[in-house]
Amino acid sequence: MKPFAYARPATVAEASRLLGRGSPAIAGGTDLLGLMKGGIAVPERLVDLSGIEGLRGWSRERGAGLRIGALTPLVDLEEDDRLARSLPIVREALADAATLQLKGMGTIGGNLLQRNRCWYFRDEAFPCWLKGGIRCFAADGESHYHAVVGTDAGCNRVTPSDLAPALVAHDAQVRLASARGTRTVSVADLFTDPALHRREEHTIRPGEILTHVVVPEAGLQRRGTYRKAMDRKAWSFALVSVAAAARVREGRLRDVRIVLGSVAPIPWRALEAEQAVEGTTVDDAQARRASELVLRDAVPLKDNAYKIPLARELVRRALLRLAGA
Ligand SMILES: Cc1cc2nc3c(=O)[nH]c(=O)nc-3n(C[C@H](O)[C@H](O)[C@H](O)COP(=O)(O)OP(=O)(O)OC[C@H]3O[C@@H](n4cnc5c(N)ncnc54)[C@H](O)[C@@H]3O)c2cc1C
Ligand code: SF4
Structure with a gap:
């Protein structure tokens, strides 16, 4: 690892000047340090956010929704019974995400901003498109874990975060602070639209700090559920995941969100399936019909066509669970 400087600012303002x-x-550091050891990230200086007060924990205020500090460890979110009553999908999404030790160190901000897991990206020997090269090695290489949709930028990576689809399903936002001021963007817009052909995964700008995740009151009115398929039984990245959320009254779903993880470079909304179940009571036949609409535009690579039936089955199960059927 190349030598680097280290700073531990005490305030957001000081940190943003250093970034x-x-x-x-x-x-x-659970993601960044691995990238540094692999020679993929070569910082001149690390700006450690852990000394900044006020970015840990969560609160819920009437009318203002839920506010979670970016430095809150994942395990604190998973184990909090009060949070599980306000936003149960967080506990479900974290249940099989990484080991307890990693969840003790990893934070919600870092989880959303972690880099993708493409093995070519993480191997110094492959100068791929995302790292400034001219080709995507996954396009005609090993593509078991790669994207099946939304890949028109020449990069077939997927979003690895379990929290991202869950938070998008509840219309969550992030607060970003820098020396220039603060701004709020939806979690969906934190991920760079592949159609823009930018060699970046996130829209956070240099000098910005993700300070909070906010779930608005309307998002909290939805019931949500998270389904994840993995290679191993637990603690690994998703092959495919599905977050589904809706307001449910007398079995009828309204304001439906169906968001897929690990199928595209961004959390992927299944808009046609959402529309198919909007305002309906969902039984098995209806859930099956809606799930058939998922990933109809998918163009799988050599090794990952299995993701399409897998995603549809997860959507079917998630819808039935939402409807309580
Ligand atoms: C073996 C293993 C298995 C895993 N399995 C899963 C899994 O199943 N599901 C899943 O979702 N995740 C999984 N992860 C990923 C893990 O959840 C992330 O590594 C962790 O959440 C990152 O948080 P961190 O605080 O350690 O981030 P760091 O490593 O400190 O940072 C990650 C990135 O975010 C940036 N960053 C972090 N916080 C901020 C901030 N507040 N403002 C601005 N930039 C910031 C950093 O600059 C860096 O680029 C796994 C990781 C490992 C190593
Ligand atoms: S999928 Fe993206 S990150 Fe992986 S090799 Fe292709 S360009 Fe690089």
Whole structure:
């Protein structure tokens, strides 16, 4: 690992002055340190956010929704019974995400901003498109874990975060702070639209700190559920995941969100399936019909066509669970 400087600012303002292209933020370090050991991230200076007060824990205020500090460890979110009553999908999404030790170090901000898991990306020897090269090695290489949809930028990575689809299903937002001020963007828009052909995974700008995740009151009115398929029984990244959420009254679903993880470079909304179940009571036949609409535009690579039936089955199960059928 190349030597680097280290700073531990005490305030968001101080941190944002220190952050920049060669000076990334570090929270729990569970992703960034691995990238540094692999020679993929070569910072000149690390800006450790752990000394900043006020970015841990969560609160819920009437009318203002739920506010979670970006440095809150994942395990604190998973184990909090009160949070599980306000937003149960967080506990479900984290149940099989990484080991307890990793969840003790990893934070919600870092989880949303973690880099993708493409093995070519994580191997120094492959100068792929996302790292400034001219080709995507997954396009005609090993593509078991890669995207089946939304890949028109030449990169077939997927979003690895379990929290991202769950939070998008509840219309969550993130607060970003920098020396220029603060801004709020939806979690969906935190991920770079592949159609823009930018060699970046997130829309956070150099110098910005993710300070909070906010779930608005309307998002909290939805019931949500998270389904995840993995290679192993637990603690691994999703092959495919599905977050589904809706307001449910007398078995009828309204304001439906169906968001897929690990199928595209961004959390992927299954809009046709959402429309198919909007305002309906969902039984098995209806859930099956809606699930058939999922990923109809998918163009799988050599090894990953299995993701399409897998995603449909997870959507079917998630809808039935939402409807309580
Ligand atoms: C073996 C293993 C298995 C895993 N399995 C899963 C899984 O199943 N599901 C899943 O969702 N995740 C999984 N993860 C990923 C894990 O959840 C993330 O590594 C963790 O959440 C990252 O959080 P962190 O605080 O350690 O981030 P860091 O490593 O500190 O940072 C990650 C990135 O985010 C940036 N960053 C962090 N916080 C901020 C902030 N507040 N503002 C601005 N930039 C910031 C950093 O600059 C860096 O680029 C796994 C990881 C490992 C190593
Ligand atoms: S999928 Fe993206 S990250 Fe992986 S090799 Fe292709 S361009 Fe690189």
